Amino acid sequence: MTAFAEIRVYNTLSKSLEKFVPLHGRRVFMFVCGPTVYDYSHLGHARTYVFYDTLARFLRKMDYSLFYLQNITDVDDKIVNRAREEGRHPLELAREFERYYHEDMAALNVTSVNLYARASDYLPEIFEQIRVLLEKGHAYVTETGVYFDITTFPDYGKLSGQKPEELKVHRIEPDPTKRNPGDFALWRNRPREEFGWESPWGYGRPGWHIEDTAISIKHFGKQYDIHGGAIELAFPHHEAEIAQAESYTGVKPFVKYWIHTGLLTVEGEKMSKSLGNFVTIREALKKYDPNVLRIFLLSRHYRSPIDFRWELLDQARSSYERIVNGYGNLMDMDVMEDGEAGERENDLLKEVEKIRRGFFEAMMDDLNTAEALAQLFELVRVVNSFYEESGRITAAGRAEVVTAFTDMFDVLGLRVGEGYDESMLRNLVSILIEVRAILRKRKEYDLADEIRARLREVGIELQDTPEGTKWRIKRS
RNA sequence: GCCGGGUUGGCCGAGCGGUUCAGGCAGCGGGCUGCAGACCCGUAGACGGGGGUUCGAAUCCCCCACCCGGCUCCA
16 A cells, blocks of 8 residues: 555544654554453453554555554452462463463454563563652652652643542542552552562562553653553553653653543443453354454444444344455456456446545544445445446456455455365265265265265265265365 | 543444435345345435524534443453
């Protein structure tokens, strides 16, 4: 795609649509808050990570060289508590759910992350940042830990619009050792029986926000382009990151573009583990193709909430089938290896080019995936229409249309026509075997043999045995 | 209470000042079809309520109602 087209994104920091201009030319650095690995991931997580995966795919398609970094929170109260309940080591538990997370992401075709960084691998960086923040007077030590003094950072609240004074009102468990109710922990002292590390300020664990700045500054330096995450993280998590990073480095802004995704709700309530109303990714994938999930999640603009119902996945499945059929019809056309493109074909190619442009313009307009999908359906429509009328296309013409499809599939992360899963193959072969058994019973051996011979041609060998017909894939 | 976001046809959702409000799902009529499906053509149906600004508003302003999120770990 053209490298000079203009992308616009909504920046939470400025509360407005901004032209996307990376800090370093075509090089883009993006950090997205990853999961806390203490349980299976649910559709809410899928929503966020499918979106950033799509953003990453789009930027790369637009010829940006993107480095996409994601943290894995493997040190956290929830992990420690659950591990204690199960009598396991916290990090062992964390590794298990981290593995499931990667499996789920792979299933959803979320493949764009360059590096996953575990919080537990960044203790030296965390110590260093806390040390400097103390030295600069932004933090202080008490008997319960190390805290960031928000009064030393006048910009605190600039991302979320929260005013520090207002925050006093609704503190739930005020820590009397803190200077201000809104101060957040950089380091929390813990009893020695608990999992933790020795630090210069006592035994314990890092605070809630420091891992992200430790990881991102280590890999990206003092400034980078995009920080993503769900909107629920804007306050206090991202606000705290800004305070830590800008106080630590003295460089503003820490991040040029703050991008936040809307939440996934269930019957109007946030899908979350604590509410118990969640559907795990693997549960959904038992019933629906990953492409269906992606279409469902991308059919609404990323900043809007999505209210989940199973019925909506049924709708998305029907939509997906339309795409598969359209693409299938294209593959099914008569290809003329060296014919001339007719007028009808030239018209088709013109329309396809227009649609392709529409698709990318939609994506450039603050990642309007809903509109982009509409363009994909337009493409299906014109292809079907052409298929119905003529169905004959030159090889070059078809290649162009295929490219339009695959460009869109690449960006949306859809895997269409990339082969079939094994269960489908097995089912298919069993159907043929059953039909053949009926033919044999009727002594219609010509047809039965025909089936066996034709299967052999495509590499499937049937063997009639006393226990029934068996089959295997022949290596050739 | 404070800070964000939202309310578009039966369902899901674009559009955010200017031709008859995209697209998908589900309908309906027709075509193609041994049947079914797919596909094609056609068709119907919506801007939460009330004021205002404007030649013109789903789009801007005000008021009201309802919904969601954040202010506490959370994608």
